[in-house]
Amino acid sequence: MSAKRRKSGKLRFNIIDFLIIVIVLGCIAGVVIRYNIIDRIVLDTKRDEVKISFMVSGMTPQIANAIVDGEEFYVVGTSYTLGKLNEHNITNARIVEANDSGLPVESFDDTLRDVRGSFTSYGVHNDDGFFLGGTMFLAPGKTLTAESKSVRFSLIITEISRVTGD
């Protein structure tokens, strides 16, 4: 037997190679199933458009006036884009105080502002709620800090409604 022939015989694909390939593929399939990698990929690519309504209580008037519609906002401390600010309205801050009888009376403080508005955002909206960018859970009651090129403020989400999506 020549050295050349022995060499080609060693390189032949055999049953052991086949078994190893099957086992390796089985391991990869196991990892994919275990960590729901397919679900995550699908979640990340599925995009629903939502309207996120928010409010800010007792904001300094100068900061309230720096808020500009149409600007892109980001969630501070993360890499998530909150979305474009659709609209906002500014009112004097609502306060509740006791009157002479000890009963609550609603009044407005003209030194501070309340701001209400909404963003257009994208993510996954399913039975578990809304996930900004597919992964960051947001729901009414969530407090976060939003930042654009001109202003930064803390807000509380009051409503998330789906605009488009499956």
Added chain:
Amino acid sequence: MDQEKTAKNKRFNFVDAILLIIILAIVGIVIYTSVAPITKQMFSNSFEVEYVMQIRGVRREFNNKITEGDRVVETETLKQIGTVTRAVYSASKFVGTASDGRTVTSDYPGMYDVTITVRATAEMPAGMYEVNSFPITAGKTIPFRVPDFIGEAVCVSISEVKS
């Protein structure tokens, strides 16, 4: 020489050992992931509990965001800790002082207290109730989320459900 070659090929070698280890590992993983939870469940002392959480001073914007059937998820560990069976919204109380010094209690305009009843399967591995390995006791503040609300509530009671 051919006989000698065949005998050599049949000998248990390094590749066979690796294959055997891989196969044993796969069998081990399959047993661990499929059989272990079943046996754990068979030998566990799980039972149904109902616990009540309260949130005070929720703005009117969040009224009715927590509803029956919502799955409750603890937000630090992301463990599911039960299903909402009841959510009752009632006016928050405002405590004011009148000019004559009297303390007056009345409804707080635009603010609500929410009482949430949650049903879950619990265990008691270390003398206290645990739902999905998350300890729940009266007095504990639980950061939680449901699909339409995220916040914190204080557990005010927990009891076993008699079947």
